Amino acid sequence: MQYRRFGRTELSLSNFSLGTMRCLSSPQVFYQTVNRAIELGINHLETAPSYGRSEEYLGLAFQRGIPRESVYVTTKVLPTINSVSADAEIRASCQHLQTDYIDCVAIHGINTPEHLTRSIEYIVPELQKLVKQGVIGHIGFSTHGSLDLVLQAIQTGLFEFVNLHYYYFFQRLAPAIAAAQAQDMGVFIISPGDKGGQLFTPPARLMELCQPYHPLSLTYRWLLQDLRVTTLSVGAAEPEELELPVGAGSESLSAEELMVIDRLQAHLETTLDTDFCSQCHACLPCPEDINIPEILRLRNLTVGYEMADYGKYRYRMLENAGHWFPGKRGHHCTECGDCLPRCPQQLKIPELLFDADDRLKSGNGRRLWDH
Ligand code: SF4
Ligand code: SF4
Structure with a gap:
């Protein structure tokens, strides 16, 4: 220690x-x-x-x-x-x-x-x-x-x-x-x-x-x-x-640890390809209060690393945990298009939000205490 x-x-x-x-x-x-x-x-x-x-x-x-x-x-x-x-x-x-x-x-x-x-x-x-x-x-x-x-x-x-x-x-x-x-x-x-x-x-x-x-x-x-x-x-x-x-x-991280970290990032970007969200947050605010970056972060991890259980665990907290985990889920998107010109990656945000919702919704569940 x-x-x-x-x-x-x-x-x-x-x-x-x-x-x-x-x-x-x-x-x-x-x-x-x-x-x-x-x-x-x-x-x-x-x-x-x-x-x-x-x-x-x-x-x-x-x-x-x-x-x-x-x-x-x-x-x-x-x-x-x-x-x-x-x-x-x-x-x-x-x-x-x-x-x-x-x-x-x-x-x-x-x-x-x-x-x-x-x-x-x-x-x-x-x-x-x-x-x-x-x-x-x-x-x-x-x-x-x-x-x-x-x-x-x-x-x-x-x-x-x-x-x-x-x-x-x-x-x-x-x-x-x-x-x-x-x-x-x-x-x-x-x-x-x-x-x-x-x-x-x-x-x-x-x-x-x-x-x-x-x-x-x-x-x-x-x-x-x-x-x-x-x-x-x-x-x-x-x-x-x-x-x-x-x-x-x-x-300090060894050369091998750094190589693994590089591999993780490269794999994420390759797997997600044109759907990769860089987490810049430029898309906010959304008039429907959808937490776009967080939902797309969970989608990144689910698609890239198969972290669907973690994605569901965190996604379940949206709309269930008040200010501890703010914002709404992806299915509330009205496709108004406000966020689209702000995204430097030119992501099809509504499409990705609906896809994330399909992958991650799993009932409301009870919120675990979350600091
Ligand atoms: S298109 Fe959907 S996510 Fe984008 S600003 Fe409109 S409601 Fe929000
Ligand atoms: S602006 Fe685009 S790349 Fe940036 S967080 Fe929003 S969806 Fe992701």
Whole structure:
């Protein structure tokens, strides 16, 4: 395990962090998973009031003998308008966690301009008071917002770290990594194994293209060789799920790894040919609020790498997860044509959206918690 400075928090975090939203089948499994994470060198645990009984089980794990001082703990507060005060939320979290100090608090999902305004005007000032009182250590945020919104939030200078969705298969937020570094912020990558492509269970095509590497190992390597990234979260459901990830090193990518990454990109472009969406986002806005780039990203991955299960998992969240996954599905396209002249690839966007909808629709499903 390697450790990196978490930006200007000056904490030294392990390259991997344990996200504790999945190891909740019992307090025993939770304890064993945390214990194994610590044995492997993980020193950062991430929880939230909205992760079911995660805070409570972590409090029990501390009671049962996990030394509180052996780990840094991050929990969250919501920026929504009807949430209770941040002060009350943090004090409730301290009670659940059976601790009087929380190392890091992230505002949970600055996903809209209203969330950012509320954070700046109310939540950050409340949290800053708690920092002065010694109840919490550092303030950051997580987000599902647009690139512009993420950049605005970073540029306020109010936050010491950011929790981002940034993966090999989703590089839209690359400028946010650079902006965070310019502000000397820590960068925590949210669940690259799952949200970054469901890479614990990759399709055969992707496995074959990544040979001799496992797609999960390759994605961890791709992230960790970027020294601007501090730590990657692993949402293990049980201790055994921690073994593969923590084996990934953080040295520069080897010639063979670079060759595999080039092969992945070349295969995507060749397979999609004239249907390849470059993810430039120039097609937006759509009057029907269709999330064109995200739908075509999922189509890219489904056609190119046979990542249909991942595509369905994410597509299902459109129209089901509010501001956590905004925009409408492809079948709402009225073929108005507004987006067409804006697409530098001259893609037949309506046709591709209907095709993506056919490939990816699979009922509404219940939304899994998504940071
Ligand atoms: S053609 Fe479809 S996707 Fe494009 S702007 Fe009109 S409704 Fe939106
Ligand atoms: S403008 Fe075209 S290439 Fe760019 S994201 Fe939209 S559909 Fe994809």
